[in-house]
Amino acid sequence: MLSEHSLDNLKGVGPKQLEKLHKLGLFVVQDLLFHLPLRYQDKTKLTALENACLGSEVLMEGEIFSQALTRGRRNSLLVKIQSPQGAFLTLRFFHFHYRQAQQFTRGKTLRVFGEVRSGPNGLEMVHPSYEFVNTETPPELENTLTPIYPTTEGLGQVSLLKLVQQAMSLLKQYPLVELLPNNLLDSLQLPDLNSALFTLHQPQPDDDLLEIKQFSHPAQQRLIVEELITQQAALQLLRQTEQKRLAPALPASQMANALLKSLPFALTDAQQRVLQEIQQDLLKPYPMQRLVQGDVGSGKTVIAALAAIQAAEAGYQVAIMAPTEILAEQHLNAFLEWLEPLGVTVAWLNGRMKAAEKRFQLAQIESGEAKIVIGTHALFQDSVTFNRLGLVVIDEQHRFGVHQRLALHEKGQNQDHHPHQLVMTATPIPRTLAMTAYGDLDLSIIDELPPGRKPIDTAVLSNEKRSSVMEHLYVKCKQGVQAYWVCPLIEESELLHAQAAEVTATQFTDHWPDLRVGLIHGRLKGEQKALVMNAFKDHELDLLVATTVIEVGVNVPNSSLMIIENAERLGLAQLHQLRGRVGRGDLQSHCVLLYQPPLSETGKARLNIMRDTTDGFRIAEEDLKIRGPGEILGTKQTGGLQFRIADLKRDSHWIPIAQHWAKTLVENDTQIVTDLQERWVGHKVDYQHA
Numbered sequence: 001m002l003s004e005h006s007l008d009n010l011k012g013v014g015p016k017q018l019e020k021l022h023k024l025g026l027f028v029v030q031d032l033l034f035h036l037p038l039r040y041q042d043k044t045k046l047t048a049l050e051n052a053c054l055g056s057e058v059l060m061e062g063e064i065f066s067q068a069l070t071r072g073r074r075n076s077l078l079v080k081i082q083s084p085q086g087a088f089l090t091l092r093f094f095h096f097h098y099r100q101a102q103q104f105t106r107g108k109t110l111r112v113f114g115e116v117r118s119g120p121n122g123l124e125m126v127h128p129s130y131e132f133v134n135t136e137t138p139p140e141l142e143n144t145l146t147p148i149y150p151t152t153e154g155l156g157q158v159s160l161l162k163l164v165q166q167a168m169s170l171l172k173q174y175p176l177v178e179l180l181p182n183n184l185l186d187s188l189q190l191p192d193l194n195s196a197l198f199t200l201h202q203p204q205p206d207d208d209l210l211e212i213k214q215f216s217h218p219a220q221q222r223l224i225v226e227e228l229i230t231q232q233a234a235l236q237l238l239r240q241t242e243q244k245r246l247a248p249a250l251p252a253s254q255m256a257n258a259l260l261k262s263l264p265f266a267l268t269d270a271q272q273r274v275l276q277e278i279q280q281d282l283l284k285p286y287p288m289q290r291l292v293q294g295d296v297g298s299g300k301t302v303i304a305a306l307a308a309i310q311a312a313e314a315g316y317q318v319a320i321m322a323p324t325e326i327l328a329e330q331h332l333n334a335f336l337e338w339l340e341p342l343g344v345t346v347a348w349l350n351g352r353m354k355a356a357e358k359r360f361q362l363a364q365i366e367s368g369e370a371k372i373v374i375g376t377h378a379l380f381q382d383s384v385t386f387n388r389l390g391l392v393v394i395d396e397q398h399r400f401g402v403h404q405r406l407a408l409h410e411k412g413q414n415q416d417h418h419p420h421q422l423v424m425t426a427t428p429i430p431r432t433l434a435m436t437a438y439g440d441l442d443l444s445i446i447d448e449l450p451p452g453r454k455p456i457d458t459a460v461l462s463n464e465k466r467s468s469v470m471e472h473l474y475v476k477c478k479q480g481v482q483a484y485w486v487c488p489l490i491e492e493s494e495l496l497h498a499q500a501a502e503v504t505a506t507q508f509t510d511h512w513p514d515l516r517v518g519l520i521h522g523r524l525k526g527e528q529k530a531l532v533m534n535a536f537k538d539h540e541l542d543l544l545v546a547t548t549v550i551e552v553g554v555n556v557p558n559s560s561l562m563i564i565e566n567a568e569r570l571g572l573a574q575l576h577q578l579r580g581r582v583g584r585g586d587l588q589s590h591c592v593l594l595y596q597p598p599l600s601e602t603g604k605a606r607l608n609i610m611r612d613t614t615d616g617f618r619i620a621e622e623d624l625k626i627r628g629p630g631e632i633l634g635t636k637q638t639g640g641l642q643f644r645i646a647d648l649k650r651d652s653h654w655i656p657i658a659q660h661w662a663k664t665l666v667e668n669d670t671q672i673v674t675d676l677q678e679r680w681v682g683h684k685v686d687y688q689h690a
């Protein structure tokens, strides 16, 4: 079996090469077959010099007309060849031996391969590969296109190609088992696996290079589809396993009605719909696995509270995990306000608690006295023992990654049940991406903002206007407006980032001593951050100069002006999150995106999208197109989305199709699913738990 055939069985593979191959993620012969070329060279035909297009790689022949050495900053050897029709091409070599130079004598015929460029003396090729041709017995042309593989230092193309060729002849003897059903291949018009692999490693001259380049060749699509089906099937199996587990069936809650009555607002239709979906899930005796997506400010916290109360009333505990301490504290305040009057005890944990306080909170959690427990990732530390965990709410899950989600989930795993799981994210995620990243979860969307919100008015301005923007901000603050100023992310370094914020804060206080300015950044201690945040909330500060630490969740409805510096450096999803800190009350809010000129065309287009829409889903779709999934999901989450061949940005249109077929396979033939996973997950990728 090629899936068990280790690579050192191939000719020419010693320990050193093996190490290099492992570095490329290649362990068995089958891995080589799935190691697809990056691109191809066409050495199957000769192109006439006259027909060569600039920028294309071609094979051509000509007679040596002259050769010359030029001296300068870099010595170069120039060899001029002439086609039978009289056109000239210059070959330019920067590295050469003088002996080599002597070989290029006038009248000899050369066959060269390289990229045609325009040079100072007409058409040229830099460092082409070449051979001398005996015109009586010219060398044969290649039968297939020549693949160029991704490789690593010390493993040349020629060696790698030889190994793949050995793998291909083994494939002829031991073809791989076709795992995709015929009706699937027929309906999608895709080739079988073995011929797809032959096509991609040894494409015939008539195979469409353009299609292959654009990854739209049926042979490539076939592999992409198989890989995506495998990933979707893995998620569905995970989900099926989860649904076979027991969870406490939580009856409808009376206290939830009391909470609803006590709120100063009525739920929007979207909130009601999502709440009902959650409440229905909680009634069932197996774990809810639901993702709630709500655009910024759509009111997710109250939904979490209403779900929590259903568990608490039934005698179970609820863990609420937030990505930052600022957010955990904000949730704590909201939950205390809403739930304590109803007699529900809320505990909380943070990193800066005094030992005695922490002991007290831990004891309350362990005894079951505390029904709601709020915190950051501190919640899944070993010292935390839940008494009867019935529901886990994870806010902004992509900040945590699947591992942490599962870790908290395991905490509640006593003998008789698993907790229900509710994941909340404020980052709208395009549907296809959500299907891949969260395919094991049901999806609810809060697609409506509370009434009375006015769309944020956004302006895009050059940094040259910075001082007048500062001036304008001062005037507004004097009229009672509260504002954020978000500082540039010049370096990844937390220190420099903090310094930039400090400098800006000082500029304001130096200029306008009567302006009440607060400063918040990642290097402040938790306690200091909380103090500043609370002062801003209580309107003891007019302006909060911040780094992107305020990106998620911060809720100060009275703030209505935000300036974001160096906006061109941030992803759209992140800008949307930041901007979502204003426009949360009924005031008309404004946002200014400052950019450092000159701004590229794409840069301009991106900021214009921000100016033209506040619809998070549209922004996320654009971001997916421009920056890819990492930007939207965060790197931790995308860690679990590494594919061998598929690319979520390029191939997202296949995802719904893959999901459909994965479902059919999971329902009808789990053996195929297991085989597919063995084939694709191999040594490198673990779709479920990476």
Ligand SMILES: Nc1ncnc2c1ncn2[C@@H]1O[C@H](COP(=O)(O)OP(=O)(O)OP(=O)(O)O)[C@@H](O)[C@H]1O
Binding pocket: 265, 266, 267, 268, 271, 294, 295, 296, 297, 298, 299, 300, 301, 302, 425, 426, 450, 451, 552, 553, 554, 555, 557, 580, 584
């Ligand atoms: N139906 C509603 N009507 C009016 N106000 C509401 C409604 N639902 C929630 N709110 C209020 O809207 C504000 C935003 O809610 P919340 O903080 O829950 O938003 P969110 O969805 O978590 O947003 P983000 O993801 O941006 O943090 C809060 O002040 C909340 O009390």
